[in-house]
Amino acid sequence: MRAARIGGGALAAALLLLPPLSAQSVQERLQLAQAAVQGRQWQRAEQLLAGARGGSIGEAAAILHLRGLAEAGLGRTQTAAGDLERAYELDPHGRFYAGDAGLALLRANAAEAASRALAAATQEEPGNARLWQALAVADLRMGRNRAAAAAAQRGLAAGSGGLAAELHLLAAQALGNDGQIDPALAEARAAAALAPALPNAHLAVGILLAERTPPDLDAAARQFQRAEALAPDFAPAYLQLGKLWLRRRRFADALSQLRRARQLAPGLEEANYLLAQALARRGHLAEAAKLMQEYERARSARRQQLANQALPTFIVE
Amino acid sequence: MAAPAPSSRTVSAIRFADVTAASGISLLNHSGDRRKLSILDSLGNGACWIDYDNDGLPDLYVTNGSTLANLQAIAKGQPGELADGRLYHNLGHGRFEDVTAQSGIRFAGWEMGCTVGDYDNDGRDDLFITGVGHNALFRNLGGGRFQDVTAAAGVRGGGWSTSASFADLDGSGRLDLYVARYVDYDVLDPPRFGLQCGRQGVPVFCGPLGLPGSHDLLYRNNGDGTFTDISRQAGIDAGPPHYGLGVVVFDADGDGRPDIYVASDSTPATLWHNDGHLRFTDTAGLAGVAFSGDGREQARMGVDVGDIRNDGHFALVTTNFSSQTYSLFEPVAPGFYQDDTFAAGIGAATLPYLGWGVGFRDFDNDGWLDLFAADGHVYPQFDEYHVDSRYEQPKLLFRNLGDGTFASVGAQAGPGMNNAVSSRGAAFADFDNDGRVDVFVNNIDAQPQLLRNVTPGGHWAAFKLIGTKSNRDAIGALVWLQTARGTQMRLVHDDGSYLSAGDLRVHFGLGAETRIESVRVRWPSGLVQEFHRVPSDRIVTLVEGRQPQ
Numbered sequence: 001m002r003a004a005r006i007g008g009g010a011l012a013a014a015l016l017l018l019p020p021l022s023a024q025s026v027q028e029r030l031q032l033a034q035a036a037v038q039g040r041q042w043q044r045a046e047q048l049l050a051g052a053r054g055g056s057i058g059e060a061a062a063i064l065h066l067r068g069l070a071e072a073g074l075g076r077t078q079t080a081a082g083d084l085e086r087a088y089e090l091d092p093h094g095r096f097y098a099g100d101a102g103l104a105l106l107r108a109n110a111a112e113a114a115s116r117a118l119a120a121a122t123q124e125e126p127g128n129a130r131l132w133q134a135l136a137v138a139d140l141r142m143g144r145n146r147a148a149a150a151a152a153q154r155g156l157a158a159g160s161g162g163l164a165a166e167l168h169l170l171a172a173q174a175l176g177n178d179g180q181i182d183p184a185l186a187e188a189r190a191a192a193a194l195a196p197a198l199p200n201a202h203l204a205v206g207i208l209l210a211e212r213t214p215p216d217l218d219a220a221a222r223q224f225q226r227a228e229a230l231a232p233d234f235a236p237a238y239l240q241l242g243k244l245w246l247r248r249r250r251f252a253d254a255l256s257q258l259r260r261a262r263q264l265a266p267g268l269e270e271a272n273y274l275l276a277q278a279l280a281r282r283g284h285l286a287e288a289a290k291l292m293q294e295y296e297r298a299r300s301a302r303r304q305q306l307a308n309q310a311l312p313t314f315i316v317e
Numbered sequence: 318m319a320a321p322a323p324s325s326r327t328v329s330a331i332r333f334a335d336v337t338a339a340s341g342i343s344l345l346n347h348s349g350d351r352r353k354l355s356i357l358d359s360l361g362n363g364a365c366w367i368d369y370d371n372d373g374l375p376d377l378y379v380t381n382g383s384t385l386a387n388l389q390a391i392a393k394g395q396p397g398e399l400a401d402g403r404l405y406h407n408l409g410h411g412r413f414e415d416v417t418a419q420s421g422i423r424f425a426g427w428e429m430g431c432t433v434g435d436y437d438n439d440g441r442d443d444l445f446i447t448g449v450g451h452n453a454l455f456r457n458l459g460g461g462r463f464q465d466v467t468a469a470a471g472v473r474g475g476g477w478s479t480s481a482s483f484a485d486l487d488g489s490g491r492l493d494l495y496v497a498r499y500v501d502y503d504v505l506d507p508p509r510f511g512l513q514c515g516r517q518g519v520p521v522f523c524g525p526l527g528l529p530g531s532h533d534l535l536y537r538n539n540g541d542g543t544f545t546d547i548s549r550q551a552g553i554d555a556g557p558p559h560y561g562l563g564v565v566v567f568d569a570d571g572d573g574r575p576d577i578y579v580a581s582d583s584t585p586a587t588l589w590h591n592d593g594h595l596r597f598t599d600t601a602g603l604a605g606v607a608f609s610g611d612g613r614e615q616a617r618m619g620v621d622v623g624d625i626r627n628d629g630h631f632a633l634v635t636t637n638f639s640s641q642t643y644s645l646f647e648p649v650a651p652g653f654y655q656d657d658t659f660a661a662g663i664g665a666a667t668l669p670y671l672g673w674g675v676g677f678r679d680f681d682n683d684g685w686l687d688l689f690a691a692d693g694h695v696y697p698q699f700d701e702y703h704v705d706s707r708y709e710q711p712k713l714l715f716r717n718l719g720d721g722t723f724a725s726v727g728a729q730a731g732p733g734m735n736n737a738v739s740s741r742g743a744a745f746a747d748f749d750n751d752g753r754v755d756v757f758v759n760n761i762d763a764q765p766q767l768l769r770n771v772t773p774g775g776h777w778a779a780f781k782l783i784g785t786k787s788n789r790d791a792i793g794a795l796v797w798l799q800t801a802r803g804t805q806m807r808l809v810h811d812d813g814s815y816l817s818a819g820d821l822r823v824h825f826g827l828g829a830e831t832r833i834e835s836v837r838v839r840w841p842s843g844l845v846q847e848f849h850r851v852p853s854d855r856i857v858t859l860v861e862g863r864q865p866q
Contacts, residue, residue: 112518143517143640146705177640178705179668213662214722243611247660249649273612280603281653292602296585299614300557303526303584310514311527 026052026059033066042073061091072104081108088117098124099131106134111141129160136170148174165195172204181212199227199234206240220244235265243274254278269298331680331714331726333768335733340767341413344403348382348761354511356524357385359695361761363430363742363816367442369457374407375746375820377757378444379765380428388449388504391426400428411749421463422455424448430816434483434492437542438789447478450504471544476531477502482812484566484575485788485841487595491538492788497561497579498531517704521696526583530558537595552597559584563620565813567631570652575793580617580635606633606646610656615641619815623677623686624806626721636672636690639706643667662722663715670710674743674815678754682775682826685717691758693739709737733768746820752777752854754824776827778853782809785861787841796823797837800830827853
């Protein structure tokens with residue numbers, strides 16, 4: 001996969017280098033396009049770069065980079081990610097290319113490529129907490145929990161400023177996924193201390209309290225209730241409290257929490273599943289069965305979608 | 318019934334000694350390409366304890382894999398090579414002798430797992446072997462000889478079979494047969510993707526998602542040495558195909574009829590509720606055992622059931638993929654379960670591991686069922702890329718603390734628990750009849766391990782049940798043992814775990830108790846019998862309708 005992308009980058013370079021426009025006109029267009037990008041005039045930037053050819057690798061990379069930023073601004077995340085990554089591959093020492101490519105790739109949900117670019121970008125700019133945060137997100141999406149936790153912690157060490165609570169939460173999630181519940185809980189608590197009004201922080205603390213050995217379900221419930229109080233429309237808090245009441249066999253309480261979660265976020269699949277469980281345990285079997293049937297249908301469609309993405313589209317003979 | 322008090326127990330740390338080298342068990346597992354370029358190479362094998370000569374010492378059959386080229390040769394009608402599965406005769410004193418050559422057990426191709434049951438009620442346990450492309454039934458003729466009766470019995474099947482279970486599903490007194498199946502895999506036109514799929518940024522083999530799944534097989538025992546495939550009329554064909562791996566048969570809702578739980582890879586698990594008359598309906602979703610506690614499909618491999626709280630109810634455990642916890646489901650009402658994995662203390666501790674063979678057994682004889690699991694990843698490529706999980710993983714052992722929670726104690730249980738192997742099937746038996754449950758583990762592309770339980774102390778009792786009206790192995794019988802400390806319950810079964818079969822004798826740890834107040838058996842026929850003056854620290858045979866000798 002990596003080889004294919006490098007090949008694509010080389011091809012793009014060849015196309016961009018031949019035939020070149022005059023160096024001056026390319027430079028002018030690049031300056032104008034950069035100004036347009038800084039002014040968030042995405043379409044103008046794209047128009048300026050249309051048909052542009054670089055006279056050097058550096059120019060070719062700059063064209064791809066600015067075009068990628070313009071495409072990202074216009075919401076074309078996939079093509080933006082492609083152009084930004086190619087710019088980075090053409091000129092890996094371009095100061096901002098790796099970071100921009102990584103961030104765009106992350107937005108385009110290309111976690112593996114994003115992680116690679118962001119790992120390079122953080123080497124270039126180790127003091128940029130935003131890049132460490134993005135790297136942590138990319139690694140989390142890939143299931144590389146220990147790398148994600150390390151990235152979040154590097155971001156904190158870099159002087160994270162306004163990102164501190166978010167970085168603590170990322171570290172908490174990554175450590176929790178790796179089974180390191182107590183260190184994860186410490187990170188989540190740090191986030192809650194830094195941002196006591198952030199419902200997500202209390203949610204994370206509650207989830208980890210419920211997952212640690214032995215679990216502290218009373219304290220977890222209080223965290224979920226705090227999150228509900230801070231954000232009465234925050235469905236995940238109702239969902240987690242409902243799940244906790246299910247664990248406690250408090251099915252009536254679970255039912256009311258899960259109904260509220262579903263009301264607030266009808267698309268929250270987990271709420272549908274848990275609600276079906278709570279209904280069944282309260283003896284509402286017909287309603288439970290209907291909901292479960294819907295849930296299983298939705299999951300089956302999701303599996304089909306994953307299956308379509310799971311396999312390569314060609315066969316290696 | 319009162320449960321034994323969890324407090325004031327003095328128990329020894331569980332210890333296993335790896336006695337493989339001295340045992341004479343010396344085969345090497347072959348599971349295709351060691352680089353694991355295809356899903357076919359990844360599942361490994363199991364083993365079955367089978368006292369084929371009725372000498373009271375459990376013997377062992379170990380299944381083995383093969384190569385794709387061999388499977389293709391067989392599919393084209395060429396003779397192909399025999400799988401290197403082995404039958405080991407237990408000589409006592411920890412020694413085993415390879416008796417495969419004279420046994421008559423020959424399986425052409427690629428074996429997967431096996432199960433054991435006296436399907437013809439002749440007093441000799443028979444052996445069923447699952448494989449890729451076909452299965453085989455070997456009838457025990459006595460004298461250490463088996464006869465391949467697959468064709469005559471009508472159980473050759475097809476597809477990629479994994480775990481199997483003998484159980485009397487219709488109360489006929491005869492053992493029916495359930496066979497789980499995995500990917501619908503055509504050996505002559507296999508998926509040839511190479512390492513083209515990514516996991517955590519690492520190129521690995523593709524599947525099972527995206528590959529066609531299978532329906533399982535259910536055979537009714539006709540009572541004349543033959544079986545009839547009733548998968549369709551039983552309802553087993555209903556619903557979407559899945560990737561079935563582990564099977565356990567137990568009465569999940571207390572209605573007196575055995576139900577079938579199938580652990581599936583990446584698809585919802587199935588709980589075939591026994592509606593009677595050999596009709597089944599999948600109730601796993603509402604029962605709470607299809608998905609994880611938050612409603613996600615798990616890649617489940619192994620499974621077992623056990624009364625972990627000594628309250629007369631079965632909990633269900635499955636071993637799952639890494640980054641997923643194992644799943645521990647506890648009953649909350651008849652037919653309904655709750656995911657209590659984290660509450661039980663086996664959530665965080667199992668997250669990094671990919672589990673396979675699994676069993677609830679009382680390894681320290683303290684009167685509480687502990688939990689053993691064999692682990693190992695499917696992607697050797699993970700080691701090159703330094704991702705969070707390693708290909709070779711330790712086995713996990715959790716000691717039951719008596720209050721519904723477990724403590725992870727595997728790291729202290731002996732070097733054999735922590736050596737560098739990627740394990741698959743695990744089969745449980747007290748092979749040396751010393752009152753402690755031992756474990757045989759089949760490791761992929763490596764030598765297996767015989768782990769002898771050397772935990773000191775703890776009284777015990779074990780029972781071999783013989784059905785007369787019920788199936789002769791008494792599979793499906795429930796046994797309650799009462800002491801002054803309370804009551805424990807066991808199910809007579811050898812299924813569960815992964816691709817494997819355990820000792821059919823039921824084992825109880827008694828802790829400091831030596832006096833058994835009573836043993837009550839509910840036979841599959843419905844007969845309930847109570848036995849008194851039962852001795853401890855020995856294996857007692859209980860015959861349906863008779864008092865012990």
